[in-house]
Amino acid sequence: MLWDALTLQLGYNATLVTVGAALLGIAAGATGTFLFLGKRALVSDAISHATLPGVGLAFMVMVAVGGDGRALPGLLAGSALSAGAGLLCVSALTRRTRLSEDAAIGAVLSVFFGFGVVLLTVIQSMSAGRQAGLETFLLGATAGMLWNDAVVIAAGGALVLALTVLLRRPMTLVAFDPGYAAAGGMDVRRIELAMMGLALAVTVVGLKIVGLILIVALLIIPPVAARFWSERVTRVVALAGAIGGLSGYGGAAISATAPDLPTGPIIVLVAFALFLASLLAAPGRGVLAAWLRHRRHRRRVHLRQGLLALAQGQPIYEALTLRLLRRAGYVRADGVATEAGRAQAAKALLDERRWQILRGDPAHEAAAARYDGLTPPERWLTPDQIAELDRHLGPEAVT
């Protein structure tokens, strides 16, 4: 069943939804990356909640002029307008008053959403509004998706993606260092607005599939997950697009396999699973990698300290140190050093002596900064320099 869904064999509607969700995910992941890198991920929360009054007003206007209130392009246009108004409010509150951006975001999202709810209750009392079904925009509804809806979503997603690729350089610069971008002659404000405008477009396009409350997740989670895997912006953008696309595709496919698996939440949960996997398993920034790194470092410190203790004839009590020394074959079971152990210990002590000389000599300042108590000085110095150091050591030390 799941395989059928993944290979798009569950019928016309399921295929439309799956392909649409994948495109949406790619566009959302790539666009959201710039917001995330600029530390403004939650602006998308304000944008998405601010779409609701636009949906309501568009419905009322379309009914008033005698059209079908539920026509998707009209509703999307309305939602884009009100989300844009919300965005301008966030920007104005942040720039013109002393409120911080998070307060502006919270104020705009709650007020616009509240006003949207008022409009929804007005629509419910209109004669044309009984079956308007505008509530589906809250959480998305894919059951009745039409070919035209899918085309709107696909075209919108592709357009957003193209613009993201086109604007990636200025957006990267502004996300990381707006001051530098301004000094370079860029219109920072306009680029920021473009950045958020793209997020707005993704939100509007995604209303039908995942709904306005959960579209935020598609703009935030894939970039955060992708950030674990790379330090390069272009790669993070590409990865975020891939993770978003995978979430959309996989989530829509899973939700097609059973009647009571709503598409939006499943897509978000798939994205969250990918995030968790990245958090744990990514090399470099992942939790597992960090833990392994920590463990390796601890072993090196213990082994080094154990060898130094051996060299100076001090007794070792620390259990982990003893175990590591024994496993390396440096001490016997009763704690007495072996031949190899004595050799390694003498080398460790020699390293320490050389470092001591080196760090006392201003000529070696650059190398001295590398001292970490673990690495032998040969790592940073040439054999000539080592020989030079050794001339300062007493002859008895070099054995």
Next chain:
Amino acid sequence: MGMQFVSLSLPPLLIGIFAAVACALPGNFLLLRRQALIGDAISHVVLPGIVGAFLVTGVIATWPMMLGAGAAALIAVVLIEAVRRLGRIEPGAAMGVVFTAMFAGGVLLLEQSDTSDVHLDVQHALYGNLESLIWLDGLGWHSLLDWQALTGLPPELPRMAATCLGVGLFTAVFWRPLKISTFDEGFARTQGLPTGLIGLALVIVAAVAAVAAFDAVGSIIVIAMFICPPAAARLMTDRLERQVGWSVGFAVLSAVLGYVLAGYGPLWLGFDHAVSAAGMIATVSGIILAVAAFFGPCRARAGAPAEG
């Protein structure tokens, strides 16, 4: 008029006022600490909490659901902190990851479980149903003195009043530590104040207020009242004492004006259906904030140029 008002409008009005004040008080400190969106996050994660509690107990009862919501809020706070530290991610994004995922989980749970015969759905969680909290035993103003009739009050009213009182007491008792640690955490630490604990206590009090208010009025009011009245108050004055005073005033004003406009506004305009009170209260609080942003005496950032 008196009888209708007491039985139909007084309880929701009072509940709205108490909920608004209970959220606005901690909101002041959250705003100054740049944690304003905590209220937003909490009100999203409350959904999986109440659905989970419903699945465990099988009934729609207040206390299990409040406990479930509280537990979910606590889990969310811990998860946000864990994601932030383990993944070295900025707090806003960490919050976004956690609360959207938990909300999605809540919606999924709701769809999976058979809740068709009980009143539990996403819309209710968002809008609440302030209008339905009526007092059938309230036959007029004299009922306020009648013990028999008072026991028929909607249970949300005493609960919300107690929450509001508790939040007020917390703010009053811990005023100095809260104030010091909000403005200058380093100084607070040198004074021997447990700043981490104070921050956590503030978030927990906010969560309690959010969960209690959410049960009565839905999450829109919660988010709006956490942010809008304190933000408007911040534009009115430079002193924290006055800011808290203004914010309580704005919260009460939003609740009263919003409720009245929602209930009677459409009638005045010739419609015969009331609109959502929760949505209208949030809208009014936004209008108040807009007015403050245009005319508030302390609206500009200190030292900012005239045209910023």
